[in-house]
Amino acid sequence: MGLEFNDETFRGDYTFRNSAKAIARFPFPFAEDSYMYSVNMEPHLPGRPGSVFEHMFDVDEHYVAEMRDRAQVLAEDPLRCQSLPHMTLAGWDLLELIMESKARDYPQWFSLTKDGNRWHWINRPLQIEQSFTFLDETTLPYGPMEYITRQTQGDFTLQDQRDDNLWIEAGMVTTQADWSLDFDIGMSFHEWHAPVPLAHEMRVFDRALKFLLNLQLGAPVRRFNWTMTVDPLLDTSPENYPKWGPSKTTMTPETIGHRQHLRVELQTLHRLPRSNAIVFPIRCYLIKFEELVTVPKWARRLHRVVRDIPDELATYKGFIRNKPLMLDYLSKYDDGAPTSPGIWPE
Amino acid sequence: MTTSFPPAMRSRPVYGVLTARPGTGHLIVADGEGADAVTDMIAAATDAAAMLARSHIIYVPGPTGTDRAETLRALGAAQFHRSPSFAACLPRLQKVLADAQMGMQIYVAGTEGVIGQVQQQAMLAGLPWQAVQTEHRGSTVRRVQCVHCKGITEAVRTDPFPCSHCGLNLFVRDHYSRRIAAFQGVNIDAEDPGQVPPPVERFA
Numbered sequence: 001m002g003l004e005f006n007d008e009t010f011r012g013d014y015t016f017r018n019s020a021k022a023i024a025r026f027p028f029p030f031a032e033d034s035y036m037y038s039v040n041m042e043p044h045l046p047g048r049p050g051s052v053f054e055h056m057f058d059v060d061e062h063y064v065a066e067m068r069d070r071a072q073v074l075a076e077d078p079l080r081c082q083s084l085p086h087m088t089l090a091g092w093d094l095l096e097l098i099m100e101s102k103a104r105d106y107p108q109w110f111s112l113t114k115d116g117n118r119w120h121w122i123n124r125p126l127q128i129e130q131s132f133t134f135l136d137e138t139t140l141p142y143g144p145m146e147y148i149t150r151q152t153q154g155d156f157t158l159q160d161q162r163d164d165n166l167w168i169e170a171g172m173v174t175t176q177a178d179w180s181l182d183f184d185i186g187m188s189f190h191e192w193h194a195p196v197p198l199a200h201e202m203r204v205f206d207r208a209l210k211f212l213l214n215l216q217l218g219a220p221v222r223r224f225n226w227t228m229t230v231d232p233l234l235d236t237s238p239e240n241y242p243k244w245g246p247s248k249t250t251m252t253p254e255t256i257g258h259r260q261h262l263r264v265e266l267q268t269l270h271r272l273p274r275s276n277a278i279v280f281p282i283r284c285y286l287i288k289f290e291e292l293v294t295v296p297k298w299a300r301r302l303h304r305v306v307r308d309i310p311d312e313l314a315t316y317k318g319f320i321r322n323k324p325l326m327l328d329y330l331s332k333y334d335d336g337a338p339t340s341p342g343i344w345p346e
Numbered sequence: 347m348t349t350s351f352p353p354a355m356r357s358r359p360v361y362g363v364l365t366a367r368p369g370t371g372h373l374i375v376a377d378g379e380g381a382d383a384v385t386d387m388i389a390a391a392t393d394a395a396a397m398l399a400r401s402h403i404i405y406v407p408g409p410t411g412t413d414r415a416e417t418l419r420a421l422g423a424a425q426f427h428r429s430p431s432f433a434a435c436l437p438r439l440q441k442v443l444a445d446a447q448m449g450m451q452i453y454v455a456g457t458e459g460v461i462g463q464v465q466q467q468a469m470l471a472g473l474p475w476q477a478v479q480t481e482h483r484g485s486t487v488r489r490v491q492c493v494h495c496k497g498i499t500e501a502v503r504t505d506p507f508p509c510s511h512c513g514l515n516l517f518v519r520d521h522y523s524r525r526i527a528a529f530q531g532v533n534i535d536a537e538d539p540g541q542v543p544p545p546v547e548r549f550a
């Protein structure tokens with residue numbers, strides 16, 4: 001597989017780990033010592049070289065292993081990838097966006113050549129080479145959204161825009177923080193967000209929807225979301241909750257550093273050109289507590305965030321039962337010193 | 347009386363009050379106490395006789411045994427059908443929706459399960475779900491989908507309850523899917539297998 005991509009697992013023996021380089025570029029989501037919901041969106045512009053913001057779609061050392069994990073999830077449950085019939089054009093829009101971005105940003109790994117509608121795609125890390133006709137579904141082994149998202153880290157949902165609302169009507173969702181695409185597909189913006197506590201009352205969703213309805217082509221935006229996950233399990237789905245739920249009860253002070261992960265989602269939103277749909281890539285990054293505390297500022301700050309988080313949020317995010325264990329562990333790395341503003345290490 | 351529900355999640359459906367509207371035809375579906383919403387609507391209609399002459403009423407007894415078929419039959423609609431269960435009337439409902447002319451009005455009254463499934467069939471027939479007028483009457487039992495095995499349990503009264511397909515003990519969320527026409531059920535003892543709180547009758 002070469003040196004660039006880890007040979008690792010996100011299930012079973014859980015051999016996933018971050019290299020020193022991956023820790024240094026981890027997207028730590030907290031810009032200050034406390035956390036509350038807000039309409040936290042900023043332009044998705046190319047960021048610091050080497051950071052996860054450098055390119056439109058970040059490809060990192062976990063790429064090949066994550067794609068292998070996705071294929072396993074889909075083999076076990078094909079309902080994780082669905083597209084209502086009218087969303088195929090949005091799928092092509094997404095395929096184009098990803099192929100063009102990756103071929104431009106990572107020419108050593110991906111290449112896209114076009115002869116009119118005859119396209120030729122090469123994905124070297126996954127050893128895929130495909131000639132196909134753009135907009136002709138019969139020339140690909142899967143629908144366009146499924147084809148390209150089997151080769152791209154992160155979950156993806158496609159939202160149709162009509163009646164002044166967004167409708168989640170297609171998606172590839174195998175690395176989700178405990179929500180079901182199969183259940184949510186067909187819902188409107190406020191409906192699929194219904195289970196979130198506090199944010200409705202804060203009008204976060206009213207304002208976010210208004211903003212998104214005006215999202216412009218070529219002006220993508222990004223935001224962070226985060227939660228906690230025991231063991232580096234990408235597929236924390238409600239479908240499989242009886243399988244992974246018990247893991248929360250077996251963590252100890254001895255194992256928490258290794259087993260407890262901060263789970264960060266780098267979410268971006270892009271208007272699509274032909275369908276006028278919006279694509280919502282949700283890229284999941286995992287970091288072990290023992291990896292995170294190697295950055296002193298992050299350790300101090302995470303301790304303060306977890307300590308002060310409202311119970312409603314800790315409950316919704318599913319970590320309230322292990323919060324005391326987390327605080328015991330993290331407090332050892334918090335000497336009370338002030339932290340600098342922003343997400344970057346000091 | 348139309349049922350009033352406490353405030354709940356934004357995905358939970360809200361129901362209205364049936365009102366007769368001018369139409370080329372009227373498809374009226376009801377179960378249980380929903381029959382009363384139909385008779386109230388007809389009583390308030392400006393030209394009830396003309397409406398009934400173009401109405402097709404499908405009625406199913408309610409989940410708690412309420413059967414007002416004879417009251418509805420006595421209205422004298424152009425077509426009246428009593429079905430022993432919602433499942434049994436599905437082929438008929440699908441045929442009527444497939445044959446629907448522009449301007450046909452659709453009304454459904456009764457329990458959430460039947461309301462949701464009529465909206466679902468309308469959507470499958472290519473009609474917008476908003477085109478279906480709804481009114482809740484009678485039992486508040488819920489139709490719940492197990493998020494794990496995907497099986498649907500009808501007429502759920504208690505929370506938690508055992509999934510009628512896979513047997514897992516599920517708690518009933520307010521999160522509702524119009525496409526599936528069901529609330530979501532999630533395993534209550536996933537983290538602590540075997541620790542199931544005693545069921546409470548939340549829906550009657």
Ligand code: HEM
Pocket residue numbers: 037038039040041157159166168178179180184192193194195196199204208212223225226227278280313316317
């Ligand atoms: C159009 C794209 C979006 C999609 C498809 C989406 C989808 C979701 C889903 C499925 C959930 C989980 C809900 C559950 O518990 O079942 C969620 C949570 C949430 N979403 Fe979104 N969302 C989108 C955009 C946004 C935007 C633009 C914002 C805000 C500014 C936002 C704020 C939130 C918040 C605060 C949560 C709770 C997260 C937590 O505490 O872990 N979402 N979203």
